[in-house]
Amino acid sequence: MTTPKDCHPIIEVRGLKNAFGEQVVHDNLDLTVCRGEILGVVGGSGTGKSVLLRSIIGLQTPETGTIEVLGENMVDRTEDEAKNIRRRWGILFQNGALFSTLTVAENVEVPIREYFPYITPPLLDEIASYKIAMGGLPADAGPKFPSELSGGMIKRAGLARALALDPELLFLDEPTAGLDPIAAAAFDQLILSLQKRLDLTVFLITHDLDTLHSICDRIAVLADKKVIAVGTIPELLALDHPWIQEYFNGPRGRAAAASYEHEVVA
Numbered sequence: 001m002t003t004p005k006d007c008h009p010i011i012e013v014r015g016l017k018n019a020f021g022e023q024v025v026h027d028n029l030d031l032t033v034c035r036g037e038i039l040g041v042v043g044g045s046g047t048g049k050s051v052l053l054r055s056i057i058g059l060q061t062p063e064t065g066t067i068e069v070l071g072e073n074m075v076d077r078t079e080d081e082a083k084n085i086r087r088r089w090g091i092l093f094q095n096g097a098l099f100s101t102l103t104v105a106e107n108v109e110v111p112i113r114e115y116f117p118y119i120t121p122p123l124l125d126e127i128a129s130y131k132i133a134m135g136g137l138p139a140d141a142g143p144k145f146p147s148e149l150s151g152g153m154i155k156r157a158g159l160a161r162a163l164a165l166d167p168e169l170l171f172l173d174e175p176t177a178g179l180d181p182i183a184a185a186a187f188d189q190l191i192l193s194l195q196k197r198l199d200l201t202v203f204l205i206t207h208d209l210d211t212l213h214s215i216c217d218r219i220a221v222l223a224d225k226k227v228i229a230v231g232t233i234p235e236l237l238a239l240d241h242p243w244i245q246e247y248f249n250g251p252r253g254r255a256a257a258a259s260y261e262h263e264v265v266a
């Protein structure tokens, strides 16, 4: 369960400690994400998955520890340095985090305008249309406002915006939360096909066992303020940690495993 030998680290977290007052969320947490993998991050509610994501993207300053993303140190960066690194990743927040007063196309254009303020409007529109198509939305979604979209379409619009600057790395925070099983499975397949086509590295926080089975290369488990294990599902199942056993071997875990095995055989 060590890091794969051929791993080219894209995210390296070492000795991370995060605390809010007396509450220690992470203590001496280590994690490596390798280039080209889809890493799923799981853990019970409140184990610090979102705080870990916020630390990695520089929104949460840790008490101690080092974080490198795409070869850059993320702790104590100047605003200019932070801006340079931010353009190399895309983030899909749990609720899509779209600007409600902007259309889908305008939302996708926000990061492009930020980094390329002199881009011409026709080119901007063309790039936005292309990204909207990559997010799996029909062209007529571009002029719509978020309030006119279904939950699944909001996620796809958020994904289109996350892809706006051709990222090397994608952060997804519970991408299938709130979607019905059919929409969730379609979204999983969209992530997988984008990851392959665009050669992306994906850091994916999820509670969705189907997502873990169907698209994740490795899974990191957060518990006891640390990443207690990273590996494939069979590797994790070989451990006798109670949370891991309950999660993957509980009724829902077994159902997800069975349906995935069925899918592989069929």
Ligand SMILES: Nc1ncnc2c1ncn2[C@@H]1O[C@H](COP(=O)(O)OP(=O)(O)OP(=O)(O)O)[C@@H](O)[C@H]1O
Binding pocket: 020, 025, 043, 044, 045, 046, 047, 048, 049, 050, 051, 052
């Ligand atoms: N800004 C903050 N101030 C104080 N406490 C915080 C803050 N952000 C997070 N926490 C606390 O840190 C802990 C971890 O929160 P986090 O949101 O990372 O959990 P999570 O694993 O993502 O949970 P869930 O699966 O429910 O989304 C929680 O106890 C939360 O209350």
